[in-house]
């Protein structure tokens with residue numbers, strides 16, 4: 098696969114280079130020069146394939162020139178070794194549970210695939226790979242588990258102090274070995290900005306081999322297409338075909354993957370980008386003015402993003418035309434109050450406990466249905482994290498209904514280890530250089 102930069106359409110680099118560079122020097126994002134459309138026979142008969150089979154078919158359409166067939170199959174089988182089940186709530190509505198991986202969030206798809214791709218490309222004797230990650234809650238935990246013990250790698254996770262849940266924090270801060278965490282006195286956007294500054298810094302790049310495990314890295318996006326195709330496979334088996342997805346969105350990596358899948362032939366009717374009050378994208382789609390704002394803290398903390406990284410990719414997929422995006426993507430925003438009401442409503446109507454991010458995706462479906470009544474549609478909202486990761490959001494009655502997975506009980510016995518830091522690039526750079534010499 099050849100990739101260009103969203104800031105330089107003439108650039109051509111290969112997949113391995115894009116994975117290790119993560120971001121072009123011109124500060125755009127890498128995108129495939131050609132997006133392959135999967136064959137109709139496969140797309141019409143998705144129901145005949147398992148998740149790993151679908152994942153291989155999709156990945157190989159993109160990466161057949163970069164990774165031999167058997168190696169790619171092995172990477173996928175090792176990385177995607179958990180389910181992405183659909184849970185039916187009523188005749189037309191399903192929740193897609195993406196939290197059955199080790200970190201209990203959808204990030205496991207991207208992080209596990211990416212860590213294995215990097216390990217595959219790393220050669221013996223190469224310089225240590227320094228993986229930088231900014232997290233608003235879930236990416237960090239998934240990346241930590243994805244890279245834990247991977248030889249020749251060191252992961253540095255930046256997270257905003259006091260703005261992630263206790264379980265998310267322990268997932269980031271209790272790993273040791275090749276994983277370390279920095280607690281930034283600031284917001285997620287500060288963390289993301291520090292990481293992007295590091296990639297643009299000549300001195301750091303001269304002394305360290307830096308890469309990103311955030312969704313700016315194209316290797317994070319590809320595996321997130323798999324579950325969209327797999328959802329269609331599950332729905333085809335029960336005779337459903339007109340599908341609307343609602344995606345709880347923050348950095349817009351998840352929905353960017355869905356839209357990449359759409360360009361590859363995913364038979365889907367509509368996407369909904371559901372956000373919290375960090376509403377840069379819904380405002381843009383309404384007004385045409387793209388204005389980032391400092392992120393605001395909400396109950397759906399992993400979506401507290403004021404400057405969504407992947408929006409440029411979505412614009413690139415639709416030839417930079419807002420009108421084209423608007424046809425395929427509706428976008429709505431919700432307050433904390435609406436989120437809490439939605440969690441209660443989902444429980445009352447269906448006996449299902451949703452995390453705040455998931456509840457926002459459900460709200461997007463309700464609004465879309467009101468605006469676009471249509472009898473034949475099937476609605477799928479993505480559940481991006483296990484509700485147990487956000488215990489402070491639920492009242493005692495709801496909390497009692499959440500089953501706590503084994504790994505969470507184990508996590509609570511562990512100790513938090515993190516370096517405290519101001520949101521200051523010089524402090525971050527000094528830390529990286531100093532610890533590089535230790």
Ligand SMILES: Cc1ncc(COP(=O)(O)O)c(C=O)c1O
Nearest residue numbers: 235346347348349350351399481
């Ligand atoms: C639980 C959860 N839901 C939704 C999101 C938003 O996803 P994206 O940043 O890909 O839009 C995140 C963070 O990425 C998350 O952790």
Ligand SMILES: N[C@@H](CCOP(=O)(O)O)C(=O)O
Nearest residue numbers: 232233234235236311312399
């Ligand atoms: N919501 C994310 C923020 C980082 O997003 P990424 O998908 O761009 O890595 C999180 O949970 O950390």
